[in-house]
Amino acid sequence: MQKETLSKNQKIILDYIEKVNEPIKAYSILHNVQKKGIKAPPQVYRALDKLVEIGKIHKIESKNAFVACKNSNCQISKATAFSICESCEEVSEISDHKLSKYLKTFQEKAGMKFNKYNLEFFGLCKKCSIK
Amino acid sequence: MQKETLSKNQKIILDYIEKVNEPIKAYSILHNVQKKGIKAPPQVYRALDKLVEIGKIHKIESKNAFVACKNSNCQISKATAFSICESCEEVSEISDHKLSKYLKTFQEKAGMKFNKYNLEFFGLCKKCSIK
DNA sequence: TTGTTAATTGTTATAATATAACATTAAATA
């Protein structure tokens, strides 16, 4: 799905999420797009739902925050993995073909009809490990 | 950590979560333990925090729900994986040594000082796949 | 083009989830 096919509010909100370039919360988005005419939570949540559905953004479940997808080659809104630094709060999306293949086949072997997964790693990023 | 070392509220709430034997939400817990004298959200959330910390329960992040740990041999509140059926809502904890080893070493190779992870698979369970 | 349907938007209110703050009590331990 291309950016051009997005609706007005979806575009405004995706633009903002891509601009901030780090996980951001729904109400923070709301505050920051009010100047663009988006006034109420449902308008934000609807756009977020759609953007998650089409894989333009992901939800970091442990943080109730949303981040733009960095994997241009990842059609997979359905297989997400993140590293989350518990010190500086940096979040980065993991794009590792082997990992996603491993997890998909793991789940299929386990007898479930696989649809998607979300994996969140917590620890200290490289920078924070040194300190 | 043994059950005997838990405080009164922690015991009440763990007992209840173990009894229901499926993911349950904080306010649902609250309603169900009021007869035991637990009256307000902070009492529930404090106990939940502690029980998560010591690995007696886990939080299913995508559902904001809590479930008792089934892995008696898993000390690892730090490495959790779940299968979640999108049809019947059944949640089961995955206890697979290979998987946890794979994920831990994966993250260490990636340069992060690993602390924990949470993995949630979504799809259709065996029962629901047949229908 | 026009009627029909589906998608999106705007709006108000409210539900559901979680924490702040502070006083009190109980338990651990030096």
Place this chain on the structure above:
DNA sequence: TATTTAATGTTATATTATAACAATTAACAA
């Protein structure tokens, strides 16, 4: 026992998310 740490009780409030419904716009077939 004195001290300090953990747990509790309580009220209020913050944060996250959805319900419900009216109005508007876009998509598309007749």
